[in-house]
Structure formats: C-alpha cells, structure tokens
Amino acid sequence: MVVIKKSLPGGVPFQTGGGTARLVSPDYVVWAGTPDKFEAGTPAIINIIAFAQALKLSGKNGSDVFKSYDLTNLSVIDILYRDEFENLSGAECI
Numbered sequence: 001m002v003v004i005k006k007s008l009p010g011g012v013p014f015q016t017g018g019g020t021a022r023l024v025s026p027d028y029v030v031w032a033g034t035p036d037k038f039e040a041g042t043p044a045i046i047n048i049i050a051f052a053q054a055l056k057l058s059g060k061n062g063s064d065v066f067k068s069y070d071l072t073n074l075s076v077i078d079i080l081y082r083d084e085f086e087n088l089s090g091a092e093c094i
Contacts, residue, residue: 003029049080
C-alpha cells in the first residue's frame with residue numbers, strides 16, 4: 001500500500017517497528033503486507049541463527065549432540081560462529 005504524506009494523520013504513528021514499512025520517503029510510505037505490517041519490533045535474529053546452528057549440528061551429529069557439550073565456558077561468539085565454515089570467504093562460501 002502506498003500513502004501520500006499529506007493523507008496521513010498528524011502525530012506519532014500508532015503502529016511502528018521493524019517490518020511495518022517497506023519504503024519511507026519524505027513524501028510517502030509504502031507499508032509492508034500482512035503479517036509484517038503488524039510486526040511490532042525486530043525479529044529475534046540471534047535466536048534464529050542459534051536455532052539454525054543447532055539444526056545443523058543435530059543433522060550432522062545426531063539428536064544427542066548437545067548432551068555431550070559443556071557450554072558453560074563458551075562465549076556467544078563461540079557458540080554461534082565457530083564451525084567448519086568460519087575460515088571461508090568470498091566464493092568459497094557459496
């Protein structure tokens with residue numbers, strides 16, 4: 001949906017957050033489609049990355065893989081980003 005700026009009501013927007021607008025300019029707003037239009041805030045990106053890593057580990061090592069890990073001394077960086085792909089760059093990643 002596209003809205004001309006002068007058609008919008010004055011004041012603070014009643015609905016904001018990551019995903020509510022696809023494009024904003026000084027003269028118009030292009031609102032996102034549903035359900036993103038009603039998204040109140042930024043999605044849980046870290047949770048999504050951690051879940052993807054967990055699925056990858058489970059697929060590679062079986063569902064009991066997390067029972068043998070001692071995660072108490074690992075940093076968030078170690079948990080999320082240390083894997084067999086960490087030294088790849090550019091075309092190697094593809």
